[in-house]
Amino acid sequence: MSAAPAPTGARPVLVVDFGAQYAQLIARRVREASVYSEIVAHTITAAEVTAKNPLGIVLSGGPASVYADGAPTFDPAIFDLGIPVLGICYGFQVMATALGGTVAHTGAREYGATPVTVSDSGNALLADQPTAQTVWMSHGDSVSEAPAGFRVLASTASTPVAAFANDERRLYGVQWHPEVKHTEFGQNVLENFLHRAAGIPADWNSGNVIAEQVARIRAQVGTGKVICGLSGGVDSAVAAALVHKAIGDQLVCVFVDHGLLRQDERRQVEEDFVVATGVRLVTVDVREQFLTALEGVSDPETKRKIIGREFIRSFEQAQAELIKEAAAIDGDPIRFLVQGTLYPDVVESGGGSGTANIKSHHNVGGLPDDLQFELIEPLRTLFKDEVRAIGAELGLPAEIVQRQPFPGPGLGIRIVGSITQDRLDLLRHADAIVRAELTAAGLDREIWQCPVVLLADVRSVGVQGDGRTYGHPIVLRPVSSEDAMTADWTRLPYDLLAKISNRITNEVDGVNRVVLDVTSKPPGTIEWE
Numbered sequence: 153m154s155a156a157p158a159p160t161g162a163r164p165v166l167v168v169d170f171g172a173q174y175a176q177l178i179a180r181r182v183r184e185a186s187v188y189s190e191i192v193a194h195t196i197t198a199a200e201v202t203a204k205n206p207l208g209i210v211l212s213g214g215p216a217s218v219y220a221d222g223a224p225t226f227d228p229a230i231f232d233l234g235i236p237v238l239g240i241c242y243g244f245q246v247m248a249t250a251l252g253g254t255v256a257h258t259g260a261r262e263y264g265a266t267p268v269t270v271s272d273s274g275n276a277l278l279a280d281q282p283t284a285q286t287v288w289m290s291h292g293d294s295v296s297e298a299p300a301g302f303r304v305l306a307s308t309a310s311t312p313v314a315a316f317a318n319d320e321r322r323l324y325g326v327q328w329h330p331e332v333k334h335t336e337f338g339q340n341v342l343e344n345f346l347h348r349a350a351g352i353p354a355d356w357n358s359g360n361v362i363a364e365q366v367a368r369i370r371a372q373v374g375t376g377k378v379i380c381g382l383s384g385g386v387d388s389a390v391a392a393a394l395v396h397k398a399i400g401d402q403l404v405c406v407f408v409d410h411g412l413l414r415q416d417e418r419r420q421v422e423e424d425f426v427v428a429t430g431v432r433l434v435t436v437d438v439r440e441q442f443l444t445a446l447e448g449v450s451d452p453e454t455k456r457k458i459i460g461r462e463f464i465r466s467f468e469q470a471q472a473e474l475i476k477e478a479a480a481i482d483g484d485p486i487r488f489l490v491q492g493t494l495y496p497d498v499v500e501s502g503g504g505s506g507t508a509n510i511k512s513h514h515n516v517g518g519l520p521d522d523l524q525f526e527l528i529e530p531l532r533t534l535f536k537d538e539v540r541a542i543g544a545e546l547g548l549p550a551e552i553v554q555r556q557p558f559p560g561p562g563l564g565i566r567i568v569g570s571i572t573q574d575r576l577d578l579l580r581h582a583d584a585i586v587r588a589e590l591t592a593a594g595l596d597r598e599i600w601q602c603p604v605v606l607l608a609d610v611r612s613v614g615v616q617g618d619g620r621t622y623g624h625p626i627v628l629r630p631v632s633s634e635d636a637m638t639a640d641w642t643r644l645p646y647d648l649l650a651k652i653s654n655r656i657t658n659e660v661d662g663v664n665r666v667v668l669d670v671t672s673k674p675p676g677t678i679e680w681e
C-alpha cells in the first residue's frame with residue numbers, strides 16, 4: 153500500500169487500514185494537525201510496529217464485523233507495546249474485543265449525523281469538549297461492554313458505549329468518525345489524541361514533504377534521465393518543481409497537445425509556464441493521433457482508456473525523440489515518467505484498498521498494460537489543497553498554484569457522445585466564453601472549476617432570428633470543493649448566468665440552449681463522464 157513517505161528519521165503515526173473508505177482521510181487529518189503519518193495494512197505485527205517506532209497508532213473503520221468469519225484481524229500484542237492507540241469505529245470495536253470487552257449486533261444502527269452526549273471530559277481524548285455535540289456515525293455493530301479498566305466517555309440514544317478511554321495505558325476509542333468534516337469537533341478529538349494523549353509535537357509541515365521527496369527522488373533516479381508529463385495544471389507543475397529541485401537538468405517536461413485542450417492552452421504552457429518556472433519543455437503534437445483513436449467512440453470508460461493509452465504513446469514518442477537528441481540524454485536511457493497523480497485520481501480509479509472504480513483517470517486506471525516507464529508520482533497520497541501548499545512553499549507563482557483543475561482527457565470527456573473536430577471547436581468556443589465571464593466577474597478563486605459540457609447526442613428546438621433551430625444544449629457545471637472528493641454546485645449570480653447564456657447562444661453556432669447542473673457530488677461526479 154502506498155503511504156506518504158517519511159522524512160528522514162521522522163517517527164510516524166501509523167494509520168492501520170481495515171478497508172476503510174476514509175483511511176487516507178485520517179492520514180490527511182493527522183497531517184493537518186502537523187504530525188507525520190503513514191498508512192499500514194491491518195496485518196502488521198507487533199514486531200513490525202516496533203521496527204517503525206511510531207509515536208501513535210490510529211485504527212481505521214472498516215466494512216466488516218469483528219465477530220464475523222474472515223474479518224480483518226489485528227495483532228493484540230500491539231496494545232501491549234506502550235504506544236498510544238486511538239480506535240475509530242471498526243478500530244474501536246477491534247480494540248474492545250482484543251482487550252476483553254464485547255461487541256455485538258445490538259440492533260442499534262446509526263448512519264449520518266447523530267447527537268452524542270459526552271459524560272466524561274476529564275480525560276485527554278475529550279478534554280474541553282462540549283457535553284452535547286453532533287457526530288457522524290456509520291455502524292451496525294456496537295461495543296456492548298467496555299474492557300476492564302476503561303472508562304465510558306460518551307453515549308448516544310442507542311449506543312451506550314460510544315467512546316472509551318484508559319488514560320493510564322493511553323488507549324482510546326470512538327464509535328464515530330472524527331475524520332469527516334460533518335463531525336463537529338472531529339479534528340479536536342484527533343488533535344487531543346495526538347497532542348494531549350500521545351504528546352506528539354505539531355512540527356510536521358509541507359517543508360518536510362519536500363525535503364523527503366527530494367531525497368527519495370534522488371535515490372530512485374540516480375543519474376538517470378526523467379520526463380515529466382506537464383499540463384500547465386497545478387499537480388504536474390508541483391510534481392515537476394519537486395523533481396527539478398531533486399535532479400535539476402536530468403528532467404525534461406513534455407506537454408502533450410492532444411487536440412482536447414482549451415483555447416490558448418498550448419501557448420500558455422509553452423510561453424507563460426516556461427517563463428515562470430524555467431523548466432525545459434518539449435511539445436508533442438499528437439492531435440491527429442488522438443482524433444483518429446477516438447473516432448466513433450462515445451462510451452466514457454472506453455474514451456478514458458484510449459486517452460490513457462495515447463498519452464503513454466505520446467510520452468514514448470517524446471522519449472524516442474529525446475534519445476535521438478544526444479545533448480538531452482548523455483547516452484543514458486530515459487526510463488522514468490513523472491506524473492502529477494493525486495490521491496483522488498487513485499481512489500476514483502478503484503486503487504484504494506477495496507474501493508470501487510468510479511471512473512478511470514487517464515493517469516491511473518487508464519494506463520496501458522504494456523507501460524514500460526517507471527513512474528515517479530511524488531504527490532500520489534496527497535489531496536489538492538495540500539499540493540497547493542507545497543507548490544507555494546516551492547515558490548511557484550500564485551497563478552499556477554491557484555489554477556483551477558482541468559482534467560488530462562480535457563474536452564474529450566466533456567462531449568457527451570462521440571468526439572469530432574467540429575464538436576471540439578464548438579465546445580472550445582463555449583468554454584472560452586464561460587471562462588472569460590467568470591474571470592471578469594472575479595469568481596475564479598471562489599469556484600473550484602466549471603466544466604462546460606456539450607450534449608452532442610441531444611438536440612432541442614429553438615427559435616433564432618425568426619427561424620427554427622434544432623441545436624445542442626451546453627451544460628454549465630460550476631462547483632465548489634475542498635479536495636474534489638465531494639463537491640457542491642456553486643450558486644452563481646443570476647445576472648452572470650444570463651450573460652453567459654446570452655453570449656453562448658448568440659456566438660456559438662449550433663447551440664440554442666444553456667442549462668445549469670445543480671447536482672452535488674455525490675450523487676453526481678464533477679465531470680459528466
Ligand SMILES: Nc1ncnc2c1ncn2[C@@H]1O[C@H](COP(=O)(O)OP(=O)(O)OP(=O)(O)O)[C@@H](O)[C@H]1O
Pocket residue numbers: 380381382383384385386387388389406407408409410490491492493497515555556557558559560561
Ligand atoms: N496535456 C498534457 N500533457 C502532458 N501531461 C499531461 C497533460 N494533461 C495531463 N497530464 C499528466 O497527467 C497528470 C494528471 O492530470 P491532472 O489534470 O489531474 O493534473 P494537472 O493537470 O497537473 O493538474 P490539475 O488537476 O490542476 O489540472 C498531470 O499531472 C500530468 O502529469
Ligand SMILES: O=c1[nH]c(=O)c2[nH+]cn([C@@H]3O[C@H](COP(=O)(O)O)[C@@H](O)[C@H]3O)c2[nH]1
Pocket residue numbers: 456500511512513514515557558559560561601636673676677678679680
Ligand atoms: O487528470 C485527470 N484525469 C482524469 O481522467 C480525470 N477525470 C476527472 N478529473 C478531475 O478530477 C476531479 C474529480 O472529478 P470527478 O468528480 O468527475 O471524478 C475533477 O477536478 C476533474 O476535473 C480528472 N483529472
Ligand SMILES: NC(=O)CC[C@H](N)C(=O)O
Pocket residue numbers: 212213214215216217240241242243290291292293294
Ligand atoms: N464504519 C465502520 O467502521 C463500521 C464498523 C462495523 N462494520 C459496523 O457496522 O459497526
Ligand SMILES: [Mg+2]
Pocket residue numbers: 383385386557558559560
Ligand atoms: Mg489538468
